[in-house]
Amino acid sequence: MATKIESHPQSASAPSNPSINEKDTKYDADLEQSDSAPANGLLEALGYEPELTRNRSTLQVAFMSFVLASIPYGLSTTFIYPLYGGGPVNIIWGWLMVSAIILCVGASLGEITSVYPTAGGVYYQTFMLSSPAYRRIFAWICGWSYVVGNIMITLAVNFGSAQFIVACVNVFETSSGAGVLAGESYQIFLIFLAITLLCNAVSAFGNKWLPHLDTFAIFWTLAGVLATVICVLVIAKNGRHSAEYVFTNFEPQSGWPVGWSFCVGLLQAAYTTSSTGMVISMCEEVQEPSRQVPKAIVGTIILNTLAGLLFLIPLVFVLPNTEELLALQSGQPIPTIIKSAVGNSAGAFLLLLPLAVLALLCGIGCTTAVSRSIWAFARDGGVPYSRKWKVVNKTLGVPFNAMILSMVIEIALGLIYFGSTTAFNAFSGVGVITLTVSYACPIAVSFAGGRSQIKNGNFDLGKLGVFCNVVAIAWSILVVPLFCMPSYIPVTAETVNYAPVVFVAFIIMATAWYWAWGRKKYVGPPSVDDAVIDLRHDVS
Template structure:
């Protein structure tokens, strides 16, 4: 088999039988040492990779980037339609809190594994190292394609959602009662999407060294903007406020599903906002101490996001206008209408929406950066057609420019779906959540059913809580993947049907076709400890 690096039948033993200090057993490198800051690159080399990216991020900067990837106020704002239709206030508040608690378990599970295998390959590298020699290539191939597709489609969903959100924000100004100043035709939305996509790629590529500072500034911008919204809508509340009983106990399903299932479908709101949890793993090779910093950042960010989400959502529900009116909005973006109703003026509403608009772009930049890194990492291991181009790192910019451009082109091509269906955003967000959820589940499942023996001596081992977290994470994955294939409303029409399954199947066909055409004979998987650094 040309180009395939031979895998030792005993490699699984060596992968799991590490000595803690990075000794050598039977001629094989053992668990890489993490004893010092400069050891991160040595550790990466022991994992089989040549360091190519500069390590500039601290624990807080990783957490801040992860926070920006989620951009909770923005992410919750653009998908507010789902819980409004699914169950109203109960779906918005308790759906968010419930999913967030589950995602803490997902983050903790990924953090444990990342502390052992901190590379830009993220979950697909982890799946390869954890699986048995017989199945490791297939496991990493499937996981890698899911991870790359998830990263790219979530980035697409963010940028396309931003375009739709921008149109809705602009249309708080009306040319006449009930008619916004921007028609929001398909070509207009697509052109705005193109502009946002180009902007995110330009900033991510040319301003790479400034991105940690941008992420830090985004934290203060986010909380400043959220506080402005919270205080303003509650103080002004032009059309009054609901009582606490309405906010925390009122259930109103308008999706056409039965009440229980309607609530479940509405969880796409929280699922989408938290789907980026594991994307920050792709930044491991730009972090000073990835084995400890990235796992801590994963868990810390979810906790921070949970609080930020509640701070944002609860005041909005207190001033919620008629739900039927909101779910029937032509633009599918209720939050601008909620804020305008509370403020009573277009100017006041736009002023409060502006921080969310900026945050949306920052989120797009963060997702663009993470997507380019995971695409580059997968190409580095030869799993993407044309890998020799996509694995190149621009020496002047210190970024994987070719991989970034590939990701951008794929997003633009998929964005053309919007001309055929206004429900395209549902497909982008749905397939992103499904793909990322599945990619997270694979290494967690292999780790759990393999007895978690690779975690012995790791710097982020949660012990018995880790087992509990693994079980919760896998249960959520089993529920979320089919759940987010469902349409928001039934009976479904061509305009409201969820096209996520179609996009997901298409991605699987491309991945499967390329595996049998090329990967089965040529794909060796990531380098293991017994392979030389290339």
Template sequence: MEHKNDKVTASMARPGEETDIGSADELLGSLGYTPELSRNRSTLQVAFMSFVLASIPYGLATTLYYPLVGGGPVDIIWGWVAVSLIIICVAASLGEITSVYPTAGGVYYQTWMLSPPKWRHIAAWTCGWLYVVGNITITLAVNFGTALFLVACVNVFETAEGEGVLAGETYEVFLIFLGLTLLCNAVSSLGNRWLPILDTFAIFWTFAGVIAIMVCVLAIAKNGRRDASFVFTHFEASSGWTPGWSFMIGLLHAAYATSSTGMIISMCEEVRAPATQVPKAMVITVCINTVAGLMFMLPLVFVLPEISDLVALSSGQPVPTIIKSAVGSSGGAFGLLIPLIVLAMICGIGCTTAASRAIWAFARDGAVPGSKLWRKVNTKLDVPLNAMMLSMVVQIILGVIYFGSTAAFNAFSGVGVITLTAAYAVPIAVSLLDGRKTVKTGSFYLGKIGTFANIISIGWSLLVIPLFCMPSVIPVEAATMNYASVVFFAFTAISIAWYVAWGRKHYAGPPT
């Protein structure tokens, strides 16, 4: 059945674009699905959305505590470069497979198609749950991180006693998180047709904000500047772990900021030529993000205050303090932080959109409890509204963990990174074990380079799972415990229970 918005999109498209849309819908039909969402994104627009999902200056700002405590400047700069190079391999590997199977089911559908018939049910089920949980928890981490960051930004203004003007009590942080979550869902659901414009605005806004921060903190540098030796070679571990492992723990900073790389695959059914556009967008975006991340972090490290003071901040958000120290003014610091706050909200909207598509795609194959409800598309809004609301409710329920532990953000970001990275690795591993026969038929086949990228991607996934279940500092207390493993286990238990209760008898997998 043709979706009414497909007609509108086709009538507004140029002849070449209309051909792309028709070809993409034919390819989707050959993969077993009926087009239900309008294809309203061009190559640039899908690249911009991929950039927004990462929102590198914001993602790096909210998690800067981890490399500071893990190893200082060396962890911040070289950890970012190392992880970015690895993620380019992940993006290239996923791009090869996506050029063959461009559906909203993403890595879940790809795993099904690439796996041997004997193992495809359990392999696709496992990958699908990892992907869906990753989308939900990384969206939760973004909105929760924004709440914590916003409190720290407001507190660049201080009372006469030298304390922040906003107490940042647990309930206050939760209410801010709740408001941000509701706002992101409202914009994503009600303004879907304008989201490509918002994504386009975001990329220009980002670079304007980064340039403003670079110029101001380096030009003013009220407390002086560090030398290049400090910025590029100084290692200072404050975590309590041995130096090498401490450095590795600090990589959560870079891994969190790049974990959204494969989330853009869930938008394949809203892109005009997904088989070529999405793979290119993933790889190009990681390269752009690498440069943007260095542009943002290098100036901050050059004006870095004492690391011991930054890791001792109760807010866990050192960036507002760094910028305020550099410019010497609360008002000036807050002005420079505004671009990051706005970008954080846009990132939340983008992640909300991608997460809803991932749930919807998984539900339409019957793999989520209550699938008949979650797989419905709201034709007036042109979005899978029910799936979006399910994602929102789960995020809010998980957000309550913050009342029990202020380390909740660590758990959310850790689980998001673990599950998404593992989900990305499953189809890559299956493809590699099959001799990469299928990807040779795609338009993004990379030959021996692709094989090398596959090996790096799988190795990274094997490292990430135990690494980001570790607490960031030792000795461990209840307040500093990393609950990522607990949340990960809870979702795993739900997945296994649903498979035993329903999936092993009724789950038929994607149409083939």
């Protein structure tokens, strides 16, 4: 049920002339309502009633998109994968290659989002773009993939943060090679638990401050990256590699054939850029989503690509022995690389601190996005007990129940770590796979339908859009088998990749719920008899 905005008459006891502050408050409220009116009108035309506050500008939604990726942090926690895959070439050129592909994915999603800007995101878009004959099942597959992907990426971010924080603390050693924190399984899990609770608390109770937090994150990240880059290159305690080494050295250590080894090492870049479409879930909290969100998606990918190169290249110049990095028990090479470059623990910890803070900010952003994705799918009956999860808490202004559901699922899945030290690989792998599948669904059906509805949006790329669609679909076909593979072979019971197991478990769950309930009762999101809304002109 949507929150109803009512106008209350002035009481008889109120002063006849309101104060300046009262006038200002009324003016701000009226202005905000006026700015949101066109977007709310569009949302109603798409079949939904506005329930969330539109409190984000174009820059703020772009900042959130940047925080969801959190380039320096995301690249740091997954740095070990390209080390196995091929070393410097995998790190630098793998990042550029995947960024170019994700730019095509983002551009394709931007075109579609400019036509259908709802919190349902790719799920709603798939339904509207598909033929009536199979739109329900396609939307169901996409919706579950999108929700699962959001949950798994949020889990991977928070779990990776726990591992990264332990590695940062352990730049201080009790003896050579022995950190001050043992980093046992229960310690990692408890830190993960604390981070998850913190992120959910901030997202739930500080919703109106989140845009300002995202803005702070941009400047914090810039300052931290510049400090790291300058210090490691200037000090370079153990010397610097040549440019030839940085840009041409390829030394796969995964045990896979050379070409496949390089591909498996792309998980770092794929994981970091997997949040590309998560910001679509915020469409109902921005004032002009059909214009703002596509620009934010594409602009942020370009910014992320440059920021990633700025961060990665200096680190490869001072890269220590690769075999020693792969032997680290923590699985987190970045703290060791920075400590090796600056030569002391205190300096390394100070340079790592901005990344640790960014990790928390990224977790908050992902927590916010995942709650919106569950809420949007639940209001169309897509998840069990939808009646509970589709409620918006009127006091907090957020889908609090959906947020709690995602948190409980994340904590339960975090228990996998007690059985496998490579649990993070499963979380990140499944997140990348399911989000990529969800992004491919609307792109594929739009492409198969001749992109006929794209022309009604504000972001039609024409022939370039066709090329982007083809690249995005091809990437999606590669991702599913690629990230189900273990990072290296031979595989042991402790290092096996649980991504296929978790992925199949969610497929079984989604299929069972569809046959038990959805096959007869699920009708998909509301539609306006397949009417196409022309967004090429302002709604107002």
